[in-house]
Amino acid sequence: MSFELAELGGDAFAFQLKKDGKMQAEITWTMLGDVMVMDHTFVSQELRGQGVAKKLLDRAAEYAREHEYRMEAVCSYVVTAFERYKEYDDVKA
Numbered sequence: 001m002s003f004e005l006a007e008l009g010g011d012a013f014a015f016q017l018k019k020d021g022k023m024q025a026e027i028t029w030t031m032l033g034d035v036m037v038m039d040h041t042f043v044s045q046e047l048r049g050q051g052v053a054k055k056l057l058d059r060a061a062e063y064a065r066e067h068e069y070r071m072e073a074v075c076s077y078v079v080t081a082f083e084r085y086k087e088y089d090d091v092k093a
């Protein structure tokens with residue numbers, strides 16, 4: 001599963017998965033300095049229950065590590081994942 005980095009305008013970015021031009025999944029954030037403020041996660045009905053949201057967050061965390069960014073959880077999914085999984089401790093703001 002390959003997620004495309006998208007610039008949404010201003011300081012907003014996303015990793016997205018599209019099929020036939022239709023959004024299947026995405027995780028979005030706004031950059032504040034060197035902090036990725038994670039504000040939204042979406043997974044289409046047909047992909048739910050397959051771990052796609054975690055894969056999106058994993059890709060965003062990898063991106064943060066590559067660029068030496070930190071991540072602040074605002075989106076409820078990211079808040080829960082940060083509490084549940086210790087693998088993100090190194091990128092938490």
